[in-house]
Amino acid sequence: MRDFSKITPYKPGKPIEEVKRALKLKEVYKLASNEVPFPPAYINKAIARELKNINRYPEGGSFYLRELVAKKHGVKPEQIVFGNGSDEVIALAITAACAPGDEIVISDPTFLVYEIQALVRGARVTKVPFKNYKYDLEAMAKVISDKTKIVVIANPDNPTGTYCKAQEIEAFLSRIPKSVLVFLDEAYFEFAPKDFPDNLKSLNQRGNIIFSRTFSKIYALAGARLGYGISTVEIAETLNKIREPFNINRFAQTCGIAALKDKSFVKKALSHNNKEMAYLYKELDKLGVDYVKSATNFIMINLKRDTTALNDFLLKNGVIIRELKGWGVPSHFRVTAGLHKENVKFINCLKQYCEQGGCK
Ligand SMILES: *Cc1c(COP(=O)(O)O)cnc(C)c1O
Secondary structure (H helix, E strand, O other), rough: OOOOOOOOOOOOOOOHHHHHHHHOOOOOOOOOOOOOOOOOOOOOHHHHHHHHHOOOOOOOOOOHHHHHHHHHHOHHHHHHHEEEHHHHHHHHHHHOOOOOOOEEEEOOOOOOOHHHHHHHOOOOEEEEOOOOEEEEHHHHHHHHOOOOEEEEOOOOOOOOOOOOOHHHHHHHHHHHHOOOOOEEOOOOHOOOOOOOOHHHHHHHHHHHEEEEOOOOOEEEEEEHOOOEEEEEEEHHHHHHHHHOOOOOOHHHHHHHHHHHHHHOHHHHHHHHHHHHHHHHHHHHHHOOOOEEEEOOOOOEEEOOOOOHHHHHHHHOOOOOOOOOOHHHHOOEEEOOOOOHHHHHHHHHHHHHHHHHHOOO
């Protein structure tokens, strides 16, 4: 076997069930994984319709879903690759781009999946520290070398929640050799302000770009595992060639189709998020706690000290947040905007903790 001892396994937000069991709690609120806190109502019918076909393999090409996504973006169906979550699209792109010894350039900290997938493939990972909690695109452009095969940009970023504007991305792209694949991970696209780069224009001009979207965030389908990448026909064909033939199961396909046909859920989820993010900002300001203004459904908070004690205190009170030690920012943590009562509970616990001197 190859030696993977240098890879730190991805540690997801603690599952609600696990915390209930371990701490003997009846009610637990999970604000740790940037999920929308309620499911779309139309999903029951969509899944029920598909149940009778469970004995049959799904369509490997996700035909109907592909047609809908192509129409939504105004691209050819052949430009799309679906993944078991956009995580898989990231993995496929890194596999296609990097042979062992090749280099990937990413920000630090950023979404952990990029580094893990690169290390699995024996690639060298060059990390460029963020500047004022934002991607330092200047510095990232400067470290590109002959060995660099792919640059990944989470826009907006996780865990910071900040984003790069259209102009910044376009300026960055103009400095990157066309031989380098630029991966734009836009998992939180729908939450962000609208000055986003025109990826299709860049794709037509530059070619070597892929951008990904997911059904896990604004569409509230994290449990279905569905995401996709859009690129040139050539790149999409390569990724489709190396993916598993049935990577998108029947239920994920059905859920995705129902999500794209629905007209109201995204609006509902967005307006909920706007309201709750405003609530969280207001209460954090009152507590005098430092945080990074976010373009997403989560907030990175700077406690200015190790977060272990706070994390334990919140868990005991049935609130799961995300510590960021694995990201290399151990004095910060991340909280997702949940249901209003969940956010109130989180704020009340944080207030109590601060009153006991935990935040000074
Ligand atoms: C949540 C998230 C994703 C989406 O992952 P899925 O595999 O589609 O659920 C991708 N990138 C970032 C930065 C994320 O935070």
